[in-house]
Amino acid sequence: xxxxxxxxxxxxxxxxxxxxxxxxxxxxxxxxxxxxxxxxxxxxxxxxxxxxxxxxxxxxxxxxxxxxxxxxxxxxxxxxxxxxxxxxxxxxxxxxxxxxxxxxxxxxxxxxxxxxxxxxxxxxxxxxxxxxxxxxxxxxxxxxxxxxxxxxxxxxxxxxxxxxxxxxxxxxxxxxxxxxxxxxxxxxxxxxxxxxxxxxxxxxxxxxxxxxxxxxxxxxxxxxxxxxxxxxxxxxxxxxxxxxxxxxxxxxxxxxxxxxxxxxxxxxxxxxxxxxxxxxxxxxxxxxxxxxxxxxxxxxxxxxxxxxxxxxxxxxxxxxxxxxxxxxxxxxxxxxxxxxxxxxxxxxxxxxxxxxxxxxxxxxxxxxxxxxxxxxxxxxxxxxxxxxxxxxxxxxxxxxxxxxxxxxxxxxxxxxxxxxxxxxxxxxxxxxxxxxxxxxxxxxxxxxxxxxxxxxxxxxxxxxxxx
Numbered sequence: 001x002x003x004x005x006x007x008x009x010x011x012x013x014x015x016x017x018x019x020x021x022x023x024x025x026x027x028x029x030x031x032x033x034x035x036x037x038x039x040x041x042x043x044x045x046x047x048x049x050x051x052x053x054x055x056x057x058x059x060x061x062x063x064x065x066x067x068x069x070x071x072x073x074x075x076x077x078x079x080x081x082x083x084x085x086x087x088x089x090x091x092x093x094x095x096x097x098x099x100x101x102x103x104x105x106x107x108x109x110x111x112x113x114x115x116x117x118x119x120x121x122x123x124x125x126x127x128x129x130x131x132x133x134x135x136x137x138x139x140x141x142x143x144x145x146x147x148x149x150x151x152x153x154x155x156x157x158x159x160x161x162x163x164x165x166x167x168x169x170x171x172x173x174x175x176x177x178x179x180x181x182x183x184x185x186x187x188x189x190x191x192x193x194x195x196x197x198x199x200x201x202x203x204x205x206x207x208x209x210x211x212x213x214x215x216x217x218x219x220x221x222x223x224x225x226x227x228x229x230x231x232x233x234x235x236x237x238x239x240x241x242x243x244x245x246x247x248x249x250x251x252x253x254x255x256x257x258x259x260x261x262x263x264x265x266x267x268x269x270x271x272x273x274x275x276x277x278x279x280x281x282x283x284x285x286x287x288x289x290x291x292x293x294x295x296x297x298x299x300x301x302x303x304x305x306x307x308x309x310x311x312x313x314x315x316x317x318x319x320x321x322x323x324x325x326x327x328x329x330x331x332x333x334x335x336x337x338x339x340x341x342x343x344x345x346x347x348x349x350x351x352x353x354x355x356x357x358x359x360x361x362x363x364x365x366x367x368x369x370x371x372x373x374x375x376x377x378x379x380x381x382x383x384x385x386x387x388x389x390x391x392x393x394x395x396x397x398x399x400x401x402x403x404x405x406x407x408x409x410x411x412x413x414x415x416x417x418x419x420x421x422x423x424x425x426x427x428x429x430x431x432x433x434x435x436x437x438x439x440x441x442x443x444x445x446x447x448x449x450x451x452x453x454x455x456x457x458x459x460x461x462x463x464x465x466x467x
Contacts, residue, residue: 023231032233038167040235041228049167052221053160054179056118058186059217060125060153062210063092065187065316068295069194077200078136086292086419088138091146092128092153093288093411099154101401104162108397117159118222122215124152129211133204156218157183159225161384162397166228177327177381181320184377188316195295254334255385259452261392267399270451272390275444280383280406282441283343286350286434287376288410289418294353294369297427301357303365314369319377326378327385335386339379340445346375347438350431357427375438390450 021035038046071085106112128149135141160179168175190210198206267273322342330338352368387400421430 021229031231033229033231034233035235036229036232037235038228041232042226046167048224049163049226050175050179052224053163054182056156056218056221057160057179057182059214060156061183061186061316062190062214063096063125063128063149063153064089065184065291065319066190066194067092068292069191070198071296073194073198073200073203074132077203078138078141080138080141082296083419083423084138088132088142088146089288089292090411091142092150094408095147095150096154096157097405097407097411099151100158100404101398103155103158104397104401107159107162114159114163114225114227115222117155118218118225121152121155121159122218122222124148125156125218126152126211126215128152129207129214133207133211163225163227166232174324174327176384177324180381180384181323181377184320184323184373185317186320191316254331255389256450256453258388258390258392258450261395262390262399262451263395264398264402267391267395267451268402270390272448272451273399273402275447276383276386276390276403277406279343279441279444279448280379280403281409282437282444283346283379284407284410285418286346286438286441287379289430289434290350290353290372290376292418293422293427293430294372297353297357297431298365300427301365302360303362314366314373316373318370318373322374322378323381326382330382330385335382335389336445336448339382339386339448340442342375342378342382343438343442343445344375345371346379347435347442349375350435350438354428354431386448390448 021033024032024034038044042048067089071082074080075082075085103112103117107114107117128145131141131144131148135144161176164175164179193206262270264273326338326342333341349368349371352371353365356362356364356368383403384400387403388396391399418430418434421433425433
């Protein structure tokens with residue numbers, strides 16, 4: 001491999017003087033910009049670009065994972081029906097997922113910086129909780145919490161996930177899973193607050209303080225956010241040997257690189273991206289259903305508030321931890337095999353919850369809450385890793401944006417339509433339907449195959465000199 005002599009300063013970055021770099025292009029067309037260290041660019045270790053997004057993700061996790069614990073008090077305080085509260089969350093999920101693709105596009109075009117996206121998102125999150133606190137009209141609450149709060153949380157979510165991927169291109173999976181996990185277990189304190197210290201006498205104060213907490217934490221983290229140069233690669237990692245040697249050999253054998261770079265239109269035409277989208281729709285719908293109804297189901301069965309809160313707490317913690325664990329597991333088993341396993345576990349957990357309720361076993365209920373939490377979160381980072389495995393890295397922001405957009409539909413039938421099924425069939429019928437939907441999603445995941453690769457495993461391509 002010969003060096004491309006691009007030893008020059010980056011004019012877009014003041015203070016970047018005397019940082020020589022070179023660019024190398026491999027057979028897939030991926031460009032690596034090597035020579036600059038993270039400390040050259042940031043002035044400190046890039047590890048901060050893991051911990052700050054993680055903290056911000058924990059702050060916004062209260063929106064989705066703790067909301068179910070607050071629904072009863074909100075219904076009594078504002079005079080809302082159960083269906084009203086579930087549709088508020090469904091609208092929030094719709095806009096939280098919907099902003100990810102346009103936000104990524106705006107960032108790639110340089111129209112919206114990471115810092116500005118976080119600032120805007122933090123303020124919108126604050127306004128979302130103010131609306132939930134003070135708007136008794138359900139339509140205004142949907143507009144404030146569902147639309148504004150959803151867009152704000154989505155901006156923060158997309159920016160944090162994207163930030164980690166930019167700074168750790170050579171070991172993205174584990175760190176993305178770690179940051180993604182904060183979006184679940186960060187809600188744990190609020191789940192117990194909503195179950196034990198939240199009532200119609202103090203709900204204004206509690207919700208207002210949560211809004212202040214989010215804006216302060218996210219705004220503080222955003223101050224330090226900074227993107228690396230485009231195509232940046234760590235100076236201490238040789239891109240010509242990283243992918244196919246040593247400790248990465250097993251992962252490469254199980255997860256061979258994409259045969260070429262697919263544009264979004266090309267990825268759609270392969271048929272694999274639409275299959276991934278459908279699988280996300282179904283799996284995320286089951287996950288959102290569990291988040292929305294588990295506490296209410298526990299209370300209806302007769303379990304005390306501690307078990308109800310603990311079941312949701314267990315789900316949130318395992319949901320988050322599972323996102324980090326499956327990255328390691330997918331390196332050993334392969335992404336597709338791990339994905340199918342995770343979705344099947346999620347489906348079986350739904351039937352297990354029914355069984356635990358029928359036999360009135362609190363321990364069984366907590367166990368299946370554990371399994372549901374694991375399956376209900378672990379599939380997100382798997383789809384995030386599977387997308388570049390199949391379609392390459394060059395168009396990953398748009399390709400994964402399309403895959404993740406399946407959560408738009410999931411929010412509708414996981415929460416709002418789920419409440420209608422509960423009303424018509426009861427909790428047992430709704431959980432049985434959720435389990436069946438999961439199994440259909442697993443069957444669809446079994447059909448996934450890497451485009452352009454017929455049989456056998458291909459080793460990593462040899463890099464070519466740039467220019």
